[in-house]
Amino acid sequence: MTEVKPPPLLSVRELCVDYATPKGLKRAVDRASFTLDANEVLGLAGESGSGKSTVAFAIARLHRPPAFITGGSILLDGTDVLALEGEALRQWRWRDVSVVLQSAMNALNPLLTVEAQFADLFRAHGIRDKAEIRERSAELMRLVGIAPDRLRDYPHRFSGGMRQRLVIAMALALSPKLIIMDEPTTALDVVVQRELLQEVSALRRQLGFSVLFITHDLALMSQFCDRIGIMLNGALVEQGEPEQMIDAPQHPYTRKLWQAIPPLHPPRMPPRRVLEKMP
Amino acid sequence: MVFLLRRLGFYVAAFLFAATFNFLIPRLMPGNPIDTMFAQAGTALPPESLDALKATFGFLDAPLPVQYLHYLGSVFTWDLGLSVKFYPLTVNQVLLRALPWTLLLVMTSSLTAFAIGSLAGARAAWRRGGTFDSVGAPGALMLQAVPPLVTSLLALSLFSISLKWLPTGFAWDPMLDLTWSWASVSSVLIHAVLPVATMALAQIGGYLVTMRNSMINLLGEDYITLGQAKGLSDRRLRLVYAAYNALLPALTSFAMSLGAVFGGSLVTEVVFNYPGLGYTLYEGITSRDYPLIQGQLLIMTLAMLSANFVADTLYILVDPRLRRA
Amino acid sequence: MSAPILETRKLGMIYRGHREVAALSDVSFTLERGRALALVGESGSGKSTCAKLLTRMVAATDGQILFDGRDVTRPGDRREVLAYRCQVQMVFQDPFAALNPAHDVRHHLTRPLALHKPELGRAEREDRADELALAVGLDPVETLGKYPHELSGGQRQRVNLARAMAVEPAVLIADEPTSMLDVSIRLNVLDMLKPLKRERGVAMLYITHDIATARYVAEDTAVLFGGRIVEMGPTDAIIDAPHHPYTRLLLAAVPEVGRSFAAEDASLVRHADRIREISREPGPLNEVAPGHFVRDCADLPF
Amino acid sequence: MVGLVVVGFFILVALFAPFVAPAGPNQRVARPHEPPSAEHVLGSTRMGRDVLSQTIHGTRTSLMVGFVAGLVVTVVGVAVGVTSGYFGGRVDEALNLLTNVVLVIPNLPLMLVLAAFVGEAGPLTIATIIGLTAWGWGARVTRAQTLSLRQRDYILASELLGEPAWRIILVELLPNLTSIIGFNFIGSVLYALITEATLEFLGLGDPLALSWGTNLYHAQETSALRVGAWWEIAAPSLALVLFGSGLSLINFAVDEIANPRLRTLRVPKRILAALRPVGPAE
Amino acid sequence: ESNLTIVASLSTGWVRNFNPFNETTRLHSVRDFVYEPLIIFNSMHDGTPSYRLATDYNYSGNLLKLSFHLREGVEWSDGQPFSAKDVVFTFEMLKRQKALDTQNIWDRISAVDAPDANTVVFTLKRVNTNIAFEIVRVPIVPEHIWSKVADPVSFTNDTPVGSGPMTEVRRFTSQIYQQCRNPHYWDAQDLKVDCLSFPQVGTNEQLLTAAAAGAIDWFGAFLPDIERTYIAADPAHFRYWFPPGGTVALNINFDSPDPGNRAAFRNLNFRRAVSMAIDRRAIVDIAGYGYPTVNEYASGIGRTYQNWVDQEAEKEFGQYARFDKDAARALLAESGFRDKDGRGFVSNPDGTPISFTILAPNGWTDWVNTTELVAESLNQIGINARVSTPEPAAWAQKLISGSYDTAINGYLTGETPYRSFDMGFHSRFSGKTRFAATRFVDPELDQALDAFISTIDPAAQRQAMNKVQMILAANMPYVPLYSNPIWYEYDTKRFKGWFNSDNPVARPDVFDGTPERLLHLLALEPVKP
């Protein structure tokens, strides 16, 4: 890519992450490099265990031992993410990068009201005025289409889709530059998934944040993302625009992934059986 | 509420069960309990004296079912009759005299142990594999393996007999009349120090490990990760997000362990000559005071049930998921 | 079409807990030899309940189940149930949870034989187990001695399938057999189902929330919503000419390559709540085309 | 595996007590209350018996009580828990009620009462009493685990295949309960050990039996601590604490094996030094 | 004001019960201290009387009447006069309420009369010169109070009105109570102590703790290694004196349920061998910490009654009560007790096996240790004996019912040896009390015992007692081991005048049942600071 462009919002260079296991180090992310522009949606696909979540966690600086970043750099809007420490790191979190995790069931503290969890978040970032907190929480609730009067409810009172929306509302609270979504819809059924993503899509247009979207549903990704990266065994084997990836997949693994999706409507390409035995 | 009602049913059933059990124990044992009881009294009593005594204590010579009904009646009116050992006190009076002391021991020691153990457990789990964890967790386990018997004996001989820092027995200075004066209160406190400390020591380990394990399980939960991603302070994350949630399993074990603590207080009370339920029970056992033993077991069961009830209620208060209308 | 091997008539199921849940009501369909019926619907629509009723793990609270013309709705004695289960087998959703981690593959394949084919000797059982493994594309020598955790997801699901096939059932119920598998091996497992249907004449109930795979596996499809069938018919007809608004919503929501989020059917999704509300109403099933039934419902306001 | 070594050591000592002990447990071989010396490594009791020999022989009884009681607790607990969890319904309700009642009736007092009424309760009697009163916790845990296992598809699958219930319980369920059962067993052994010592100490057991508990009882009866014969109290106490700790450590390990999340990873320092760990802890 | 701190009984909490007739739960400071006896017979000095409420007593010529002359001017603690009517009332009450008559006095008397205000006459059913000792054990209560008590059996007498020195309950809590000076005490000039305090102490161990801290003036307890545990804590003030008391013996059940054992037990030589096998000295030193006094009298009479010992009997049979293991073995062998099956234990001459347990009450450590040593000794001469430790209650019951082989047992003391021999061996008690547990019955022995109480002639009494001893020594129905110590420890810091070996006035212990404790109390006076 030789075009002259503004510098990317996020640039990940040669990122390596290892897990310390009883048998020694296990490399989960292997020299992954990619960039993400402002107001762009980058999809990461790949099968289970290919290192997608690990990448996401590394970018959000959510690692705990036994995960260790063993190489590479992460730059977000000019900040060296890996160099952040202590209070600076705490402040940076959520203000610059927020995350939406896979499990809608477990992403909210079951013992606190939604309001308290919003308040927590604002207070952690220096907004202490009660009225302001209430005002902004209500605003965010409206944004994701949930009546603000339900702020007083506990998480278990919400359906899975609503909980996921609550998390998205929280993710938007501080207008971060980047939202990382790690399989935000796998626990939901297709209709709800569709509703949710349409909403995110609209919000993004409205608010202009970037999204790192992780899933293993390629079809979904092709609908939702501006660019797609395919991960295999910790490495990023291919990236590009959806059309290009669909029409001319370069890497054999990408091709295999496509072939494994039975099309709903009459096939554009005849599905070829994948006959080789899987590991 | 539904939950509580269901529990209430259970409490009644459990209590009935315990009461019946209570009734059966002395009757299933070999030998005639009443004769054994008075044989204990020492010198040979002429049969007339014996019969007169039996009548005084209200021992029925009736078929079992009749005795049982009579007994159930007395249980539900909580009229447990006269204590043999502490005659002329009624069983109620004996129990009432001892209950506050045991409650004092059990409650303070349990709460102390629970607070310390849980906080330490939370800390150990938070700094997984850190120094505190690697020393604290196995250390707590070792502590659990030390019989309260051994600790109380050691504490007594060290602090009371050798160093003479603390009293060797009684719940308060016997020469004081108990009032709400500072002298009385401080006397009670000083006399409670060793019993409470040894009882607490026996429990800390359990709470520490429970808390640590449930906390570790929780730390993998998404909402903890999310809380962290939200940039919450460590303290808030640890206490409100992790420890608070981990408290639920700890709470159950707290209620369950109260039974053991009640039992454990027996040893402590005997060693420290502390006038609580445990000691009274011991006394009742050695002198075969059946009415008293029955009353003891009943009241301990009741105490256990109340502890469970409190735990259930707390559980509901803490966990909104159970707070259905 | 041959006579149905398994038929449900106005099947209904109410779970009685401290709150009653009507999980299934008025569900009628037939399963035929050599054909597959796909049961599609959102989470909680009653698909698994349906499977449970058919395996007779729980008894229906309403309606009838006919097996080979015999009424088997009520729980029978042990022998009768055993005989039935020899005919109706199931493949579970989670390939890991369906295999006992304490036992090796051989155990999983020989136990059904020992139970249902007591006439077989030990050696014969072993031979059959080898055959079964081969039939699902597993190397008997290599895999029979392994424990579940030593197998990949796809392999585990094959073992599950082989176990169900061991007793040579007439009906196979597959409850979301691939939803827990990686995309790349899903088709692989689905491919194992087809020959069973075709070559062994097994009747199949294929349960899924992914309507796209329904087309891949099943000739017929029933769309379930709120415990009721809202539309039922040949799979092609359902997908290409859906009638019921819920079916249309479902189809609109399926992610499909090359369809943007802003497409016209996105409006359907925007009104999902309203559609759900409409679809919950009971109503009679109408035949709109040969074999294609649609439940009556209010018209969409948009 | 420190725990295993310690526990193994005690088991060996118990097995070979007569060969290891320098003297018979009840032989008078020394003057009363001799302090530890080369001849009597742990000193002597008031009755002039060798404390080391008494402790070694006491190991036998104490371990026996521990293991027998542990076994009873485990067997009853597992039987009740599994039955209750597996069959559900009425059976479950009845058994669960029973379990809760057993949990709610305070254990130790009950045991004291039983032991006193049985009279002259020998170690085996005590073991049985402990076993029969202490199974509640095990049953509850086993039931909870069974309930969750029961929902596993492989149990459903076995049922679908028409496996008889007993076979499902024995062959399909039990192997997956081993860690819970082990946990329960070890915990019960520890509990029984401490409880036995307590009962004996309170004088409700058979003072002629030779166990750590009776050793403590005798030491207390002869005011060992007051006359400065600390060794007589220390030996059985230490044995109790050591063996108990061994058991606890094993349990800790069992817990870690059963629950991978609890496993602490010990990453070699060398590797850690080279890495840049990032996380909340640091 | 001087305050004497006493532990007269162990308790986990005091309960207010000053009814002196209550056998199970009365406070152990009621008798003697609240209700003064008529006479205290000094059992350490052959029953010499100390006259208290009575000034004299005598038997009528035919020995069928016993009269007491009462002291004049005695008042109850409420100021009412004490008179013969109170004595008569008390005994009439016992007659009405059998439950109160724990000594069965009315079995032996037929009437109580008060011919005048200061004389009480008891009419006996049979001649019984021991009855005076028993009568004075009945506490005398004031008629003007007790006649209003509806049920004297369950009456708890919260504020007692008595004739003794310490009648005023000053303070009563479950942890401590105090009894103070009777304002109307007749012997006030001898009473130098103002109050008695009774702290609650639950176990020996706790008693030791309190005593070693100097908190107890007068108590009695078995303290292991007393020199190190107690005396060493304050060698200048702490003292103890353990004079010999009742006999402790190994009881051998003549009616043992096991035929083999029974045969052996009824064999005199077997019993003698058992006796000779036992090293009493070692038992006293090891099990008894040296406190008891060895009892090597074949009759078992013990040092307690030194003046009564029949030297003839001891000369003839004393050897059988002394340790001689070889003689024991030889006696067994020559009587046909041999090890027939090579298991190391002898069986009866007819081949039936001998194997028995020795019962000792659980928790009575010195006795348990004693039996262990006895068993050890018996094993050494080839007798198969084991120790078993039932609960004290069960032990007592088995002794009473006779369902045992052998057991350790202790005998009561009295003013003369009569009480302990009578309760132990008179056939009328057989199977009724735990003391008569051997079930040895001998009409001659009964006669000798009855003869003892049929006379007041000292020579005749001595002759009867010699006969008793001769029979016992010759038959050895039990194996005496030692005289149990009388437990008595005291602190000289606050009081002086204590009884001890240099001042052996009377039995020194403070327990209920030792009326001499009243004399002891009167002998004490505060140490001037």
Ligand SMILES: Nc1ncnc2c1ncn2[C@@H]1O[C@H](COP(=O)(O)OP(=O)(O)OP(=O)(O)O)[C@@H](O)[C@H]1O
């Ligand atoms: N705590 C851990 N300890 C050791 N290895 C781990 C740990 N967590 C993850 N891994 C390994 O790291 C690799 C990458 O895991 P990661 O969770 O990033 O995959 P993923 O692509 O997100 O998979 P999925 O689609 O299942 O979420 C996997 O091989 C996994 O086994």
Ligand SMILES: Nc1ncnc2c1ncn2[C@@H]1O[C@H](COP(=O)(O)OP(=O)(O)OP(=O)(O)O)[C@@H](O)[C@H]1O
């Ligand atoms: N044992 C049960 N007790 C009570 N309610 C139940 C029970 N099992 C299922 N349900 C309820 O019945 C309804 C149908 O459940 P079912 O499991 O059949 O749905 P499903 O279509 O299989 O969903 P999924 O796609 O999530 O597997 C749901 O509302 C569910 O909550």
Ligand SMILES: [Mg+2]
């Ligand atoms: Mg992931």
Ligand SMILES: [Mg+2]
């Ligand atoms: Mg389902």
